[in-house]
Amino acid sequence: EPEVTQTPSHQVTQMGQEVILRCVPISNHLYFYWYRQILGQKVEFLVSFYNNEISEKSEIFDDQFSVERPDGSNFTLKIRSTKLEDSAMYFCASSSPGLLNNEQFFGPGTRLTVL
Amino acid sequence: RKEVEQDPGPFNVPEGATVAFNCTYSNSASQSFFWYRQDCRKEPKLLMSVYSSGNEDGRFTAQLNRASQYISLLIRDSKLSDSATYLCVVAGDSSYKLIFGSGTRLLVRP
Numbered sequence: 001e002p003e004v005t006q007t008p009s010h011q012v013t014q015m016g017q018e019v020i021l022r023c024v025p026i027s028n029h030l031y032f033y034w035y036r037q038i039l040g041q042k043v044e045f046l047v048s049f050y051n052n053e054i055s056e057k058s059e060i061f062d063d064q065f066s067v068e069r070p071d072g073s074n075f076t077l078k079i080r081s082t083k084l085e086d087s088a089m090y091f092c093a094s095s096s097p098g099l100l101n102n103e104q105f106f107g108p109g110t111r112l113t114v115l
Numbered sequence: 116r117k118e119v120e121q122d123p124g125p126f127n128v129p130e131g132a133t134v135a136f137n138c139t140y141s142n143s144a145s146q147s148f149f150w151y152r153q154d155c156r157k158e159p160k161l162l163m164s165v166y167s168s169g170n171e172d173g174r175f176t177a178q179l180n181r182a183s184q185y186i187s188l189l190i191r192d193s194k195l196s197d198s199a200t201y202l203c204v205v206a207g208d209s210s211y212k213l214i215f216g217s218g219t220r221l222l223v224r225p
Contacts, residue, residue, distance in 0.1 A: 031211060103161055
């Protein structure tokens with residue numbers, strides 16, 4: 001069964017450093033998303049991406065964040081200058097508008113720890 | 116009012132029990148509804164979409180009441196492996212972004 005993959009599974013970084021989180025969505029999906037979940041809190045939407053551009057973003061997704069689809073398979077989230085409060089699980093998801101209800105499937109996540 | 120509201124639980128039930136979770140959402144224009152399950156420190160996994168007519172998948176039954184903005188999930192014949200957090204999820208009225216509830220924790224004991 002096709003699945004979303006993410007690397008790395010765990011990233012530790014120093015405050016102020018740049019990090020890039022990588023995702024490989026399900027191959028025939030067209031919509032891509034990033035969500036985050038701070039420990040003990042609910043899952044929060046960050047950004048959606050379609051047709052090589054951002055289709056929607058949340059208030060969390062400020063100028064420190066960017067997304068890119070550098071090739072036909074990868075989808076990345078970059079945080080330019082990490083803050084302590086960026087520590088969270090970051091989940092990538094993908095969906096296909098052809099699917100009933102546009103169901104989104106999530107990757108296993110990257111645990112980001114900012115020291 | 117929270118966008119998606121759930122009882123956090125935990126619900127502690129014996130194997131074989133029937134358990135029901137409820138959820139309310141605030142945006143009456145919401146179009147799509149889902150139940151996901153999340154195991155500790157893992158990703159949300161889609162359990163089922165929820166349709167207006169109600170739908171069933173094995174031991175799981177989901178119901179949607181648009182008038183009351185209320186979603187439910189019924190689990191019959193609970194298994195130990197059903198222990199998880201159940202997330203009520205709503206998609207926006209004009210977007211695909213998912214809005215998550217905080218989840219209801221279920222513990223199934225032997």
